[in-house]
Amino acid sequence: MAQLDPKIPSGPLAEKWRKHKMDIKLVNPANKRKYEIIVVGAGLAGSSAAATLGELGYKVKNFVFHDSPRRAHSIAAQGGINAAKNYQNDGDSVHRLFYDTIKGGDYRAREANIHRLAEVSVNIIDQCVAQGVPFAREYGGLLANRSFGGAQVSRTFYARGQTGQQLLLGAYSALSRMVGSGAVELNTHSEMLDLVVVDGHAKGIIVRDLTTGVITAHSADAVILATGGYGNVFNLSTYARGSNTTAIWRAYKKGACFANPSYAQIHPTCIPVSGDYQSKLTLMSESLRNDGRIWVPKNKEDCGKPPASIPEADRDYYLERMYPAFGNLCPRDIASRAAKRVCDEGRGVGETGLGVYLDFADAIKRLGEAGVRERYGNLFDIYHEITNENAYKVPMRIFPAVHYTMGGLWVDYNLMSNLPGLFVLGEANFSDHGANRLGASALMQGLADGYFVIPYTVGDYLAGQKPNSRPSVNSHEFVKAIADVESSVARFLSNKGKEPVSYYHKRLGKILWQHCGMARNKAGLEQGIKEIAQLREEFWANVKVPGSADTLNQSLEQAGRVADFLELGELMCRDALSREESCGCHFREEYQHPDGECKRDDENFSHVAAWEYQGEGKTPIRNVEKLNYEFTKMSVRNYK
Amino acid sequence: MSSEKNSKSISVTLRVWRQAGPNKPGQFVEYPAHNLSPNMSFLEMLDVVNDELTVKGQEPIAFAHDCREGICGTCSLVINGEPHGPHEGVASCQTYIRSFADGEVVTIEPFRAAPFPVIKDLVTDRSAFDKIQQAGGFITARAGSAPDANATSISKVDADLAMDAAQCIGCGACVAACKNASAMLFVAAKVSHLGILPQGQAERDKRVLAMVNTMDDLGFGGCTNQYECSAACPKLISHDFISRLNGDYIAASFRSMFKQAPAQTDGGAG
Structure with a gap:
């Protein structure tokens, strides 16, 4: 069994981080250059970490599979970033942001981590403005804010509908300065294909150069993974096509525990699926829910009619009806499930019946078309490009889609996994969002981890490692890891199958969407586990990977990533099956209140499930980290 | 609503640039693409063609792509002679089959420019852009050293103008569209974004000189003011920023001629 000590500092909640920073060890400035740190990934978490550690004087090696660090998928985040600045004087505070986040996560995250996140949120905005991030401003020249899904205060900072882009370009510019x-x-075009563990410590990685196929070993004093989420396991998602689980999955297979893999966020406002060829789902920022009203016809018979012809009396603004206090702004998991429910009732709209209206008619009356264009113009443009429809005239059609994964590698308060020397940041870790992430919190966490947490906590680990003591890449652990990666590449290319990789990825996605999506149950999850195991066998018997290993080979890249997804999917089902309660995004049909809301079981499931790999074909061990709520009362999450 | 015009499928013939690797000869190869839904994206069409090629035992067409929502800047196709295809203000990934006619021959090439060498087929190496950024495309602000974000007010007009420039996705369409392979629009966008803001003033001269000189060193050509770059830009970044860049560059060059380097005084603590 893995040792899962969360290492939460003692003392009052609001003092923990300050106290911890005083208590942890420091690395002498003259010694910092003697330590090498590998950072994998260059999204918000990876680039901010790499830049900041470089500023501190460590020797940093950054690896990204993209052609440039600026391509990481943080770039696509639209809506905004939360911070407890209380610039609007509307009652926000660090404590309120903390409370909203822990409640939003349905009491399945650590109090201490979230409080730290809320504390450093204010520093992030300062840092980004200093770098030149052009946040939206008021006419008086001060920063503008808006309220965002699940919040009753205006604490979200934004840069039009491209907040992620601007924050990432800020972090990328800091990284570029350090490069x-x-x-x-x-190191671009460099995909991590294995983690190297020496004497129980993470001490390096194996990397394949995607343009030349050359496989190399890199040793370091510490390894930081900031490789993002694994939502592409569902095939259709709002993730970039290249987003994958490979780095964290291979670390899992080297001993790092994988926590809460079944916690996958299904975002309520995405453009519905149109055909089997589809490669990706596009998000419509939920900031649209500030002014758009979500509805379906009251009567099934009206679903095919043009929406304008359906009178007010025959429309069901179901979120406003079911959750009068929060209405269209209720949290993502709740809005998504409500959409599923009305579509299951046969009241969905669009050709497939899997869609609901997001209507701006009232907002246009109130603000004028120009006012709506000022706030959301680029989103209306995206919608038009994809659907060929004008949402200023006809309501948008939206449907939930996989968007974010709260699960990830288990980390302690220092963001270190159970493998010493392996740190995990951003979406790749499990730490801050519990069973559901609130809007505008992902950008906050990525940058908090990279700019303000890891620069302190990595020193605490390194101070215990002798300078210049990292192992040689000629040691047998590295040599063996290289040989393993080479043989798995060769295995794909020599497989004489018939079907392209995408064929299996699509099928895996369908199995997971059906059995491990917005609603789950015991029989379905057991079925899912069986089907995925079978699909994996078919994959290895019949997948076809053309081309060679020594040039750019996108089929080969995809094959490795899908092979990992085929294993991860099973673990997700296993995790969902063993969590016999409903919480946040995890809705088990057997555990619900009469009104269809989540029924949590705090007595038996107020814990993190951290899975430990046991070898191929063996059932992994489910370790448990108990969540202690010392400062917050766990209540039923109520948005009515 | 638009199901009628959206439902009729079409077929096209693709004329695709195939090139096995850097410094290898390339050629156009034709592939049929049948039964395409008008709602399919251009890249999804390539996915389908690639799966067909794989099943037939041929090597798929390599093309760069990632976010597929027009923001990461990875996709980079020249479609029928135009970087990012026929539509204004979109990236290749936001081009849909509904823009093409049944039976059309569609030519697909990589972004062509000497500083963007071909890696394979339609994929080019645009790391030159990163090098320009590394030379000076930043404001130095160490983590932990920033003053309160509202300490300096910035007029909405300036913030909006900086944002107009900051939207650049770094795709390189401006370079591909330019007969001289100039990167002026790319550099202008970054120099303007940072130079408009008060935070960017301290390094303003140094930044513009370093970025422009690096751009020249990497083999990008000069600007001839024909603005094919803005026309091809998926974010429609205005060529007005190029005028701003020229102004900044001239002013910085002028100042640098007369500026004396400060004496080194930070001798360290005794």
Whole structure:
């Protein structure tokens, strides 16, 4: 059994982080250059970490599979970033942001981590403005804010509908500065294919150069994974096509525990699926829910009619009806499930019947078309490009889609996994969002981890490692890891199958969407586990990967990632099956209140499930980290 | 609503640039693409063609892509001679089959420019853009050193103008569209974004000189003011920023001629 000590500092909640920073060890400035740190990934978490550690004087090597660090999928986040600045004087505070986040996560995250997140949120905005992030401003020149899904205060900072882009370009510019100065070595087109563990500590990685196929070993004093989420396991999602689980999955297979893998967020406002060829789902920022009203016809018979012809009396603004206090702004998991429910009732709209209206007619009356265009113009443009429909005239059609994964590698308060020396940041870890993430909190967490947490906590680990003591890449652990990666590449290319990789990815996605999606039950999850195991066998018997290993080979890249998804999917079902309660995104049909809301079981499931790999074909061990709520009263999450 | 015009499928013939690797000869190869839904994206069409090629035992067409929502800047196709295809203000991934006619021959090429060498087929190496950024495309602000975000007010007009420039997705369509392979619009966008803001003033001269000189060193050509770059830009970044860049560059060059380097005084603590 893995040792899961969360290492939460003692003392009052609001003092823990300050106290911890005083208590942890420091690395002498003259010694910092003697330590090498590998950072994998360059999204918000990875680039902010790599840049900041470089500024501190560590030798940093950054690896990204993209052609440039600026391509990481943080770039696509639209809506905004939360911070407890209380610039609007509307009652926000660190404590309120903490409370909203822990409640939003349905009491399945650590109090201490979330409080730290809320504390450093204010520093993030300062940092980003100093870098030149052009946040939206009021006419008087001060920063503008808006309220965002699940919040009753205006604490979200934004840059039009491209907040993620601007924050990432800020972090990328900081990273570029460090690359230019020689403090960070940047390796693009470089995919991590294994973690190397020496004497129980993470001490390096194996990397394949995607343009030449050359496989190399890299040793370091610590390894940081900031490789994002694994929502592409569902095939159709709002993730970039390249987003994958490979780095964290291979770390899992080397001993790092994988926590809460079944916690996958299904975002309520995405453009519905149109055909089997579809490769990706596009998110419509939920900031649209501030002004748009969600509805379906009251009567099934009206579903095919043009929406304008359906009178007010025959429309069901179901979120406003079911959750009068929060209405269209209720949290994502709740809005998504409500959409599923009305579509299951046969009241969905659009060709497939899997869609609901998001209507701006009232907002246009109130603000004028120009006013709506000012706030959401780029989103209306995206909608038009994809659907060929004008949402200023006809309501948008939206449907939930996989958007974010709260699960990820288990980490302690220092963001270190159970493998010493392996740190995990951003969406790749499990730590801050519990069973459901609130809007505008992902950007906050990525940057908090990279700019303000890891620079302190990595030192605490390194101070215990002798300078210049990292192992040689010629040691047998590295040599063996290289050989393993080479043989798995060769296995794909020599497989004489018939079907392309995408064929299996699509099928895996369908199995998971059906059995491990918005509603789950015991029989379905057991069926899912069986079907995925069978699909995996078919994959290995019949997948076809053309081309060679020594040039750019996108089929080969995809094959490795899908092979990992085929294993992860099973673990997700297993996790969902063993969590016999409903909480946040995890809705087990057997555990619901009469009104269809989640029925949590705090007595038996107020814990993190951290899965430990036991070898191929063996059932992994489910370790448990108990969640202690010392400062908050666990209540039923109520948005009515 | 639009199901009638959306439902009729079409077929096209693709003329695709195939090139096995850097410094290898390339050629156009034709592939049929049948039964395409008008709602399919251009890249989804390539996915389908690639799966067909795989099943037939041929090597799929390599093309760069990632977010597929027009923001990451990875996709980079020249479609019928135009970087990012026929539509204004979109990236290749936001181009849909409804823009093409049944039976049309569609030519697909990589972004062509000497500083963007082909890696394979339609994929090019655009790391030159990263190098320009590394030379000076930043404001130095160490983590932990920032003052309160509202300490300096910035007029909405300036913030909006900076944002107009900051939207650049770094795709390189401006370079591909330019007969001189100039990267002026790309550099202008970054220099303007940071130079408009008060935070960017301290390094303003140094930044513009370093970025422009690096751009020249990497082999990008000069600007001839024909603005094919803005026309091809998926974010429609205005060529007005190029004028701003020229102004900044001239002013910075002028100042640098007369500026004396400060004496080194930070000798360290005794």
